[in-house]
Amino acid sequence: DTEVTQTPKHLVMGMTNKKSLKCEQHMGHRAMYWYKQKAKKPPELMFVYSYEKLSINESVPSRFSPECPNSSLLNLHLHALQPEDSALYLCASSQVGLQNTEAFFGQGTRLTVV
Amino acid sequence: DQQVKQNSPSLSVQEGRISILNCDYTNSMFDYFLWYKKYPAEGPTFLISISSIKDKNEDGRFTVFLNKSAKHLSLHIVPSQPGDSAVYFCAASAGADGLTFGKGTHLIIQP
Numbered sequence: 001d002t003e004v005t006q007t008p009k010h011l012v013m014g015m016t017n018k019k020s021l022k023c024e025q026h027m028g029h030r031a032m033y034w035y036k037q038k039a040k041k042p043p044e045l046m047f048v049y050s051y052e053k054l055s056i057n058e059s060v061p062s063r064f065s066p067e068c069p070n071s072s073l074l075n076l077h078l079h080a081l082q083p084e085d086s087a088l089y090l091c092a093s094s095q096v097g098l099q100n101t102e103a104f105f106g107q108g109t110r111l112t113v114v
Numbered sequence: 115d116q117q118v119k120q121n122s123p124s125l126s127v128q129e130g131r132i133s134i135l136n137c138d139y140t141n142s143m144f145d146y147f148l149w150y151k152k153y154p155a156e157g158p159t160f161l162i163s164i165s166s167i168k169d170k171n172e173d174g175r176f177t178v179f180l181n182k183s184a185k186h187l188s189l190h191i192v193p194s195q196p197g198d199s200a201v202y203f204c205a206a207s208a209g210a211d212g213l214t215f216g217k218g219t220h221l222i223i224q225p
Contacts, residue, residue, distance in 0.1 A: 043215060104160060105150075
């Protein structure tokens with residue numbers, strides 16, 4: 001199983017809503033990532049979890065709150081988002097500290113903030 | 115400052131011919147490089163990778179070449195097929211600190 005599964009595939013939320021994006025992998029990867037991708041631009045790294053601990057936060061606003069409850073799951077909690085936060089949110093996973101480590105991406109959650 | 119550069123925003127190649135996509139980088143700490151293919155409204159699909167200890171990696175129709183002294187890598191697709199039309203991103207990493215992407219090259223395969 002070389003899949004990274006993201007749910008939901010699409011999400012529309014209001015600016016006062018609270019929602020969560022979920023990401024799951026069963027490849028034994030201990031590094032998991034959240035990326036944000038705007039149209040016609042490469043994905044931008046948001047957060048990195050390594051061994052279930054937050055290792056990188058790329059100055060992301062606090063309205064985005066990541067959580068890694070176990071080695072297979074990665075959540076992104078959303079609250080009070082702005083319309084400019086509408087984007088494709090990608091989750092990825094990889095092994096840690098090994099050469100020849102590929103990152104596998106999920107298909108993304110297309111988020112629209114209205 | 116862009117650490118990974120793909121200087122060609124688009125490339126048009128005839129079906130059956132060779133497609134060559136190029137990527138330059140500036141960070142000498144990068145030790146692993148990847149190419150991703152992306153269709154609209156979908157997440158990137160990993161295509162092929164190469165470690166800095168190698169200069170070539172081949173997988174079917176796809177070959178990636180790495181020139182460390184020039185800090186340059188390229189992706190060759192032979193022969194090009196209509197389904198190869200997509201945006202191709204070059205990405206690089208140093209350890210497990212996430213990926214740095216180029217801006218992508220839109221490959222168009224013409225019949």
